[in-house]
Amino acid sequence: xxxxxxxxxxxxxxxxxxxxxxxxxxxxxxxxxxxxxxxxxxxxxxxxxxxxxxxxxxxxxxxxxxxxxxxxxxxxxxxxxxxxxxxxxxxxxxxxxxxxxxxxxxxxxxxxxxxxxxxxxxxxxxxxxxxxxxxxxxxxxxxxxxxxxxxxxxxxxxxxxxxxxxxxxxxxxxxxxxxxxxxxxxxxxxxxxxxxxxxxxxxxxxxxxxxxxxxxxxxxxxxxxxxxxxxxxxxxxxxxxxxxxxxxxxxxxxxxxxxxxxxxxxxxxxxxxxxxxxxxxxxxxxxxxxxxxxxxxxxxxxxxxxxxxxxxxxxxxxxxxxxxxxx
Numbered sequence: 001x002x003x004x005x006x007x008x009x010x011x012x013x014x015x016x017x018x019x020x021x022x023x024x025x026x027x028x029x030x031x032x033x034x035x036x037x038x039x040x041x042x043x044x045x046x047x048x049x050x051x052x053x054x055x056x057x058x059x060x061x062x063x064x065x066x067x068x069x070x071x072x073x074x075x076x077x078x079x080x081x082x083x084x085x086x087x088x089x090x091x092x093x094x095x096x097x098x099x100x101x102x103x104x105x106x107x108x109x110x111x112x113x114x115x116x117x118x119x120x121x122x123x124x125x126x127x128x129x130x131x132x133x134x135x136x137x138x139x140x141x142x143x144x145x146x147x148x149x150x151x152x153x154x155x156x157x158x159x160x161x162x163x164x165x166x167x168x169x170x171x172x173x174x175x176x177x178x179x180x181x182x183x184x185x186x187x188x189x190x191x192x193x194x195x196x197x198x199x200x201x202x203x204x205x206x207x208x209x210x211x212x213x214x215x216x217x218x219x220x221x222x223x224x225x226x227x228x229x230x231x232x233x234x235x236x237x238x239x240x241x242x243x244x245x246x247x248x249x250x251x252x253x254x255x256x257x258x259x260x261x262x263x264x265x266x267x268x269x270x271x272x273x274x275x276x277x278x279x280x281x282x283x284x285x286x287x288x289x290x291x292x293x294x295x296x297x298x299x300x301x302x303x304x305x306x307x308x309x310x311x312x313x314x315x316x317x318x319x320x321x322x323x324x325x326x327x
Contacts, residue, residue, distance in 0.1 A: 040309070051308055055301030062296050068117060070288045071170040073182055074124065074281040075189075079198045081276050082161050088189060089121045089168065109184035116181075118171040123163045165280065175285045182282055189277040196276065203273050210266050213259045220256045 041048055077085045095103045096116055104113035170181060227249065272278045 040312070044308075044312075047308065048305055051304040052301040055304040056297050059295075059297030059300040062300075068288045069172050069175055069284075070286040071172065071176070071181060071284045072282070072286065073168040073170070073186070073279055074165055075168060076165055076272060076278045076280060078273055078276055078278060079195055079202055081192075081195050082166070084192065084195065085166065085189060085277055086121060086161065089119055093119050108188045111180050111184075112176070115172045115174055115176060116170065117173055118169075120169045120171075122167045122169065123161060124165040124167055125163060171288065178282055178284050182279075182284065186275075186277065186279055190275050192276060199273065199276055203270065206266050206269055206273065210263060213263055213266075217256060217259050217263075220252055220259075223252060224256075 075085070092104070092108065096118060101113040104110045104116065110116060168185070170185070172181070
């Protein structure tokens with residue numbers, strides 16, 4: 001049976017000595033690099049200081065120039081006008097990119113079209129209202145979710161465009177007012193002959209439903225009042241039990257409750273239906289900066305110094321190679 005010969009102790013000591021030497025050389029190189037870096041900045045501190053000041057000043061000016069302002073309008077497109085609203089916003093955004101200030105001023109009614117940078121529309125995800133009392137929407141989501149992720153389905157354009165509320169985001173170069181920017185857009189969006197006719201008919205239909213519901217509620221109240229009087233005048237307990245067990249009376253009471261709830265919903269609908277595109281919230285002059293633009297006064301000084309270091313290193317490398325080639 002053979003036994004394994006242990007490794008020579010002297011070899012182990014030599015390996016450890018080499019490792020220690022390499023570690024020492026590494027720290028020496030790091031120390032040398034740090035010293036040379038300090039020496040470089042000491043020798044060129046005036047240039048570095050100038051670059052930092054110039055970079056900070058340039059960044060500050062660019063931040064002031066690139067600063068933008070956002071204005072958010074939360075709207076509810078009524079009468080199936082969501083696609084109409086999206087198409088209008090796409091048209092306006094195209095005109096902004098083209099620089100068509102005549103369209104923005106004369107057609108849309110913006111007083112200062114050069115101030116406008118961008119317009120976007122984003123849906124406000126509200127799944128509860130999307131499926132509330134709308135079984136067809138719930139079944140649609142279930143059907144679409146069978147072959148994909150439910151979260152992705154809810155963010156799909158076909159779904160998100162049908163949410164109740166949408167956010168219109170306007171971006172301008174400078175501050176502005178609701179009167180000069182938001183109101184002209186809302187007036188432009190609501191100027192549609194087709195949807196104005198639908199609005200008028202829908203408004204009248206709701207008012208007609210409400211009048212009919214009021215009439216039915218009064219009739220139910222009359223029936224309940226007559227029943228109450230007949231019950232009070234009756235001296236027979238079996239008669240009272242009979243009426244209590246009458247399911248038709250329960251149905252009448254439930255019908256009244258349903259009609260009262262409908263009336264409440266219709267009253268809210270009438271408030272929203274006074275416009276094709278109904279605004280619910282307006283927020284103006286939100287200062288907006290991209291991350292890269294926000295820290296330019298810190299990024300540019302570092303960038304300028306790094307470029308200077310690269311330049312000096314390149315010159316040094318070039319001279320060394322030139323001398324080597326000359327030799």
